[in-house]
Amino acid sequence: MLILSIDTSTTVCSVALHQINETTAQNPEKARLLGSYELFTERTSSAMLTTLISDVVRHSGHDLQQLDAIAVAKGPGSYTGLRIGVSTAKGLCFALDKPLIAINTLEAMAAQVRPWITSTNADSTLPILCPMLDARRMEVYCALYGEANTVVMPTSAKIVDEQTFTDVLDRNPVVFFGDGADKCRPVLSDHSNARFLAQLIHPSARTVGELAGVAFVERRFEDVASFEPFYLKDFMTTKPKKASV
Incomplete structure (x- = not known):
């Protein structure tokens, strides 16, 4: 093929x-x-x-x-x-x-990182992977993936603060990466289970x-005529202000 x-x-x-x-x-x-x-x-x-x-x-x-x-x-x-x-x-x-x-x-980003994470953590518990894409301000597109890219948390848009991933971080190490991870580092890095990749993925x-x-x-094909991108949220535009009379 x-x-x-x-x-x-x-x-x-x-x-x-x-x-x-x-x-x-x-x-x-x-x-x-x-x-x-x-x-x-x-x-x-x-x-x-x-x-x-x-x-x-x-x-x-x-x-x-x-x-x-x-x-x-x-x-x-x-x-x-x-x-x-x-x-x-x-x-x-x-x-x-x-x-x-x-x-x-995000699934493809996790699959990109998983082999490296597996090889460097061969003798320890594998961390959960959290790919992040910048969605402006403190919002990111993200998901959580476990071993074999199993979905732990489905794709979502989140405004990140100190409590956003607490329930997962309290139980597992989590590796954050992608262009949305850097802006989340200041609010998440204090947790002992939070890890950030040095390189930009x-x-x-x-x-x-x-x-x-x-x-x-597995024959998982899309209907070409009706398929649309997974935008996750509506496209936002800034409307011009009306001129004062």
């Missing part, structure tokens, strides 16, 4: 191409990565994303018709970014008559593609 994956959840725009069989699909981290591109920019455009997709497929020695599925990070994340990624993925699915696979952005099409292999084998 050839799976093209797309992630435009944040300011990092990424695409990846994986070759996956039924064996590697059950061990996502062993999927064969054929190529990937990441673009770190403040603004992602449809043209930029289309160019990356064309390049990763062509430079890997394939063409779009050879793809077996298109995978996309469905959110949460940037409203504009998600809209661009999902609309591009749906357009490819329609044009190529390929199935669409949608992967939760960005959502990546590489991990989206790995998880998409499992979804492909």
Whole structure:
């Protein structure tokens, strides 16, 4: 199986191409990565994303018709970014008559970190993972994942204070990461079970593609016509003030 994956959840725009069989699909981290591109920019455009997709497929020695599925990070994340990624993925699915696979952005972030956490905590209790994406001010998009990426707390938007994760932190070590974690550090780091990764973890099409292999084998496809990004909350705009008369 050839799976093209797309992630435009944040300011990092990424695409990846994986070759996956039924064996590697059950061990996502062993999927064969054929190529990937990441673009770190403040603004992602449809043209930029289309160019990356064309390049990763062509430079890997394939063409779009050879793809077996298109995978996309469905959110949460940037409203504009998600809209661009999902609309591009749906357009490819329609044009190529390929199935669409949608992967939760936070789940993919947890899967990205889990192998490293497992290897460094081989002889101790594995911590719960809490990927966080900045949702402005003190609000974050977050979720909690246990071993094998089992969901401990579903994806939600939270305003973080000293009490937000107390019930979980009192029972387990929790590793916080992602671009929303730094602003939460001052209010959570005093708890002895709170851990923060030193490196900034960005959502990546590489991990989206790995998880998409499992979804492909299990035939977890989306309805291309009706699928919408997982925005989690309504898009907020600032209305201009009316001029005084």
